Amino acid sequence: MSGVVVIGAGIVGAGIARDLTLRGIPVTLLEREAPASGASGRCHGLLHSGARYAVTDPAAAAECARENLALKAIAPGYIEDTGGLFVAVSEGEAAYGDKLLDACKKASIPMEELSAAESPNRKAVRCMRTNDAAIDPFLLTIANLYDARINGAIVHTRTGVRSIVEGGVLLDDGRTLKADIVINAAGHACGAINKDMRLSIQPDKGTILVTERRLCDVVLNRMRPPSDGDIIVPGHTTSLIGTTSSRSTSTIPARDEYRALLREAKAMLPDNEEIRIIRAFSGVRPLLGNALDGSIEGRALSRDHHIDENNGIVTVAGGKLTTYRLIAETAANKVMRLLGERGECRTKTPLPNILRDEPDGSLLCNCERAAGRIIAMDFLNPEDLWKFNRIGFGACQGMRCAKNVPREREFLEERWKGIKPVLDDIQLKQTYLSWASQMLQRDIS
Incomplete structure (x- = not known):
């Protein structure tokens, strides 16, 4: 058995990988960027009551x-x-x-x-x-990936999928990866990967x-x-x-x-x-659409999820951070039936603790006392660790700690994208002060 390929390391893809590996199914997860780099890491971190x-x-x-x-x-x-x-x-x-x-x-x-x-x-x-309640979507995603990894999953970040092909997936570098089942959990980019997708996202x-x-x-x-x-x-x-x-x-x-x-x-x-x-x-x-012309606005669309299977391709659409575990269970149940395998869902067991007992050594930012807070994981690239350690998430927004990020210019450009629209009164003065401080630090060094 070639196993299952999961596309996307957002919270849903990570949850599916965990669920299937706990049932003994071989899983390879592919992510074009870093885990939680899409909607999962760009939410307000609300654990919904449902109200x-x-x-x-x-x-x-x-x-x-x-x-x-x-x-x-x-x-x-x-x-x-x-x-x-x-x-x-x-x-x-x-x-x-x-x-x-x-x-x-x-x-x-x-x-x-x-x-x-x-x-x-x-x-x-x-x-x-x-x-x-409030939930940390970065830690939640990584904890699911880590549990999948220690249970046998292969996790590749910075590995993009160009398209789904017969019997597997075509990677951005031209290689083809074989799979019995492909799960498309790429969020709003699902349709770009599978042109024949039947769901409307x-x-x-x-x-x-x-x-x-x-x-x-x-x-x-x-x-x-x-x-x-x-x-x-x-x-x-x-x-x-x-x-x-x-x-x-x-x-x-x-x-x-x-x-x-x-x-x-x-x-x-x-x-x-x-x-x-x-x-x-x-x-x-990635909301589940219900109009072919997309004429219904987002507020009127359901936050429920739907899972579709067509010729060995399972596509996941809709849902919320709060319901990721249920979505993963539903998708995994469908995959088990397609594979003719047996195995109950085990994801109501506790997630592993991925936080260090003590942050590793150096303080990376004073704003939130940010330091290396997660244990080592072989699928995380060094240049992606800053967001999981919350560098630049506090009051300075990276202006004092950007030097601790491998891709400093890229990091600051991303932060500036979010700072520029909110420059009013005191924040404009604060941003100028942060910029001046950073230039001074560079002159000194």
């Missing part, structure tokens, strides 16, 4: 509710169990809360009414509590803002249907304000997106008028 979609997408909401509990059991080291609040800032939003409560009850999502005074927004009209751009400091220690949601700027998620030393939705494959944040998200964040936390945004970033959601 956000309870009214508009009850099937996806119920899946999130179940997987929320499963991930808290298997990956506690990568989750900050912050809890979540839904706050209404108008009477109209407060009225929507009745629909929300009813929908959460039907989907078995915990939701508790609180006094409005318990909200961090002193002007809130209504407040409810649920069990949202609609790319949906989402932009997120990063704050200089944590605005609050709980996930904050607006009490309204999913919309732009309706969530704030704690993320290590920062908060992430999200998110927008537009039909695009661009990962370049726009100035108008920044302004709209900041305006909504100030409505949710009016006592934080001086919210300082240090960067914006954008990711592309």
